[in-house]
Structure formats: structure tokens, C-alpha cells
Amino acid sequence: MAVTLREVAARAGVSRSAVSRTFTDGASVSEKTRKKVEKAAKELGYRPSLIARSLATNRTKLIGLIANNFQNPAFLEIFDLFTSELQRRGFRPLLVNLTNESDPEKSLVLLRQYNVDGVILATSTLPPSFASAFRQADIPIVHTFGKSDASTDVHVVGIDNLRCGEMAAQTLADRGYRSVAVLGGPKTATSTQDRLAGFSQRASELGLKIADIRFAANYTYAAGREAMSGLLTENRVEAVFCGDDLICIGAMDSARGDGLSIPADIGFLGFNDITIASWAAYDLTTIRQPIRDIILSSVELVVAIVDDPGRSAEVRLFPCSIVERSTLRPSRRE
Amino acid sequence: MAVTLREVAARAGVSRSAVSRTFTDGASVSEKTRKKVEKAAKELGYRPSLIARSLATNRTKLIGLIANNFQNPAFLEIFDLFTSELQRRGFRPLLVNLTNESDPEKSLVLLRQYNVDGVILATSTLPPSFASAFRQADIPIVHTFGKSDASTDVHVVGIDNLRCGEMAAQTLADRGYRSVAVLGGPKTATSTQDRLAGFSQRASELGLKIADIRFAANYTYAAGREAMSGLLTENRVEAVFCGDDLICIGAMDSARGDGLSIPADIGFLGFNDITIASWAAYDLTTIRQPIRDIILSSVELVVAIVDDPGRSAEVRLFPCSIVERSTLRPSRRE
DNA sequence: ACTCATATTGCAATCGGTTGCAGTTGTGAA
């Protein structure tokens, strides 16, 4: 068994409280006893049990991290940032994988049982109501990549998908495209819907024709490829705006498989700017989502609301930017 | 605050023990009280606190998952499998990201403080001694993708890297290659060393010349690309055996950037068979590591040794197989 | 040296469960 408070206290010749206090900062202990305790603790190899501490303080330093997209490489970076940033702040991520989970609500029960201090919901494919269930259970939550919803009042960190959709339409129009297709992510994702709305809106303002609209079943290469091949057999378009780089890459391979060359025969505009987008084989022009800012901000926010749960819901939106590479023809202005 | 045992007991008109027992299986409770308790619990929305339970039972149902490779998409699949399999068995993963961590030993302290039931160390770039530190701290560990080491006596699940190296050499020789290069993963990784050893051994038996040996700094596209460009400027080889698909893809793009065509001018043999390897732009011939079997087996093993810590160290090695695609010229036998 | 405010200390209750033990209840066999 591990060394406990009691043993350290005995060896240092002080009370258990004294030991406890030297290990919680801000507590009142004299320099003298602190030294004694630290010496004894070191000799014994003592580390406070976080479990016991959690029980006593009702704080676990655990943050639930819910994700349902373990196919998209974008999430690798996301996990990396989340875990290292949480770690840096002295929290641990308790990962919940909802990818193959039929009943997402179970995660609430689970995270509640572990008494996590807060939850980060990193997905755009679960509805705001899911996030708000946490809030109703009084567990601090931030919905990263989520959509703010006036009625649910949940903290959201992400991008302005509407504006990004507009940006995409503008970009395509600027390059002189007249007839394009949209190949979105999963139809029910709020991000998909908002981007499409923004895109349609601006497209109609600009006289850009949307010849076809498709949705990939999920954020995978295969789904992108599949959706694109359907699109190609039924419609001829000059360019396609994809809801995700991975989907876009699948779509590009599908087009190339049909003998089309990019961007001469068909243009592609991606979304996210994942690492792969910069690979030579694809060199994808895409709309960049500032993942790093979003994640760091999410972590900062969740930690902040742990300390101040009453805080009213905040929406933090970061700006996207276009990354010019070679899958669209050059702008007419150049 | 959450509902506690005490309240349920009061409402059901029984003792706290009775409530506790109806929620721990195998305990002795009459059908009658069980019903009463369940009714009360449901009405109150009671869920046992896992924190409190952990303190009392000294079991947390938490499994530490240590990884240091958040760049390689292979790990996305690995995380997916790990988390969902642990979840399925009623455990939770406590993720530790060692990617940018200078002092890996800290993870031991941390996981010990959380009193995790067991640890899965999923990396081939940390030495067996690191794994054995956990064993010495009496915390059950399995080293996935690790190397067994007689002196440290740690459970290992993975592949026989030596044999895989041999397989690679054999494959290249079979295709009639005479002079090849090896572009390994990080030099200090045990997997890299073993594959190289197996490769060299078999190569010399087969009269296959190893014209150059390089190591990518890490498992990334950029590192592969970088290492390959160095190789190309100094040596002319017919094919290269890469220590990882991602590295290989970087290398391929580097070669293509130099105007080489694959497999006409140069052949590539990858390792792992990640999803991307099957993408049309690469269509990589590679040696497949049965990731799924490895992960499921690791989880099964760690859970088993949680219940029986005395169990002596086991090494589970799964067979690899070659996946034929189009980056090597066809076998002479065909 | 004496007071009094302030800093430290230890006691004991508490967090929310589990579990060994002894006492109680219920059952079937005699």
C-alpha cells in the first residue's frame, strides 16, 4: 500500500492536519513544521492520494473530454492540444469515446459518477441540447465546435460557421467559378448546416450557382469519395466546396480517378487545414480553422467556470482564414 | 449536491449497508430489500460515487493510457480501440500525453496519485526500463508495441519486429531489388532497432545490398520527407523500406518531388497499413500490423493482471502480413 | 514583564462509500 498522511505525521511528529496543510497551498503552516513534514514525506516517498482528496474537497481535477470522431486526423491534433494543455494546468482528461455509442446520454451518468470538475464536448455533430443536459446537471461544460443556442445557454468555443460559408462562396466567386457544388459533412451537424446557409446566402448574392448539394455520411475519406462519385455521375460542376479536408481529399481522389485534373478540370476548396492538406499529393486550398486557439481557449474557459459556475454563458468565436494552395484556379484579381 | 447512500437508505427504510450491497454485485441482499432500495434510488436519481467507492475499495476502474505519439494518424485508431474497449469493460482511460514531456517519469507519480488500477504504455520509443518502473511501483502494466526484456519482466503485447524486418527484406528480394535503403523511425525506438536487425540479417543472407540507412526524427510526414531528401541526394537506390507508413508517404512525396515515379524509378515498402496507405494518391504496399488484435489483447491483459497481479510476465506477439498495393514492382514469381 | 493580536496547531467531524462481524430472521427437516 501507498504511504499515507498518518505515517508521515507520525514520522514528522506532527498532526495529520499539519501534513495535509503543508501539501495544500495557501494553508497556514510554519516554516519549521513544513520542513519537518517535507523531510518525512520525502523519506517515505509520500504523495497525497488524489482520490481521498477528491472525496474531501469535492474536486477531482478531472475534466471529461467527449469526442465522437476518431476517424479524422484533425482530432489527433485536437487530442494532443487538449491533453497537454489540461495537463499543464494540473487537470487530467477523462476521455469518453462516443464514436460507436448508441446512447450518448450514458456519458453524462458516467462523468457524473466520476465527479469530473468539468466537461469539454468536442463535436459539432451533437445538438446543443446534449450539452445543456450537463449544464442542467450542474456540471460545468463548454461545447467546443458547438453552436450557441439562446435557449440552452451553454458556453461555446468555435468559429462562426455562417461567416465561413460566406467566405467560401466569396472565394469561389472571386476565382471566376460560376457553377459549383457543396459537399458537406454530416447533414445533421450544426456546423454543416450553418456553413451551407452562409454559403447559399452569399452565393445567391454573387450569382454563383449551386448545382448540387451532397452530404458525406461522416468525416472520412471513404465518405467523401463516395459522395463525390455520386455527384460526378449526375452533375458537371466547376468546383466543389467541401465541409472538411478529409472529405475533400476523398472527393479529389474520386475526381482524379475519373480522369479529371485539379484545378484545370475541377476545383476544390477544403475546410480545416489539417496537416494532410499541405501534403504534396493534395496541396489543398482550404479554409483554416484556428484549432490551437480554439482548444486553448476551451480549456481556459472550462477551468475558469469550474471556479465560477455561476458565470453566464459565453460564446467565443475565432476567425477563419483562407489558405491558398493549388486546388483552385487563381483569383481573377491577380 | 448529488444524492448519497444515506438519503436512499432513509427513504427506503433500510441501513446504508443494505443500499451499498444492492449496488455491488455478488453481495447478499434479499429480493425484497433490493426492490425497496432500487425504487428509492430511482426516485432520487441516485448513482454511487465512484470516488468514494474507490477510496473504500482501493480500486478505481481507471486505466492509465500513456502515449507519446500524437502526430501519427495510426494513433487515432489506437485511441479509438483503446477507449472503446476499456469503456466496454467498465473501465475508463486516463490519458497521459508524453509527446512534449521532457520528464516521462512524472507520469508514474501522477498515475499513482490517481491510484489507477493499471497502465497501458502504448509506445515503442520508451525503453523497457520505463515500463518496469511501474511494475516496481506495483502497478500493473502492459507495454503495448514494446519489447520484452528478460531482466525487467514486463507484460508485452505487439509484434515480432525482428521477423517483420526479415519479411521486409524477403519481400524486396522477391521483387528483384538488389540495392535498397532503410528509412527507419526514430533511431532509439526498440521497434526500429529490431526491424533493422531483422532486415539486415535477412538482406545479407539474400545478397540484398543496403546502400543507405537513415532514421526519421519522429513518426511524421515531415520527418520522412526530410530524411528521404537527404537520402536521394547522396545515394541512388532501387527501393526503400520505411519504418512507418507516414514516414513512407513523406518519403514518396519527396521522391516524386524529384521527378521520380513510383514504382518505375523507385519502390517503397511501408509499415503499419494505416488508412491513408490505401488512399489512391499513395496506394502503398506495406506490412500490416494487426492493430486491432494488439489493442484488444492489451486491454484484456491489463484487466486480467489487475485481478491477478502476481501473474508472471507474458509476451503476446501477433503476426504481420504484407499488403500488396502498387508501390513495389511485381514479384518475379508472378 | 505584560497584553493582545496574529499565526500555528491539533481535535474531531466529514466526504460517500465498503465490509467484517455479530445478531436476527426465515427455512426445512426431524
Next chain:
DNA sequence: TTCACAACTGCAACCGATTGCAATATGAGT
């Protein structure tokens, strides 16, 4: 009806910490 035995129940101690409170020690000011 009685007895032995098994099944069930509740008591109370415990898991390893934190923390309010009262008691004690310290130190500054006079």
C-alpha cells in the same frame, strides 16, 4: 413444535484525505 443452518441485516470501523473551530504559541508594542 423445535432445532440447526443459511440467508439476511445493521453496526461501526475504515479508506485517506480536508477543514472549522478552539486551544496554544509567537511576537510586537509598551
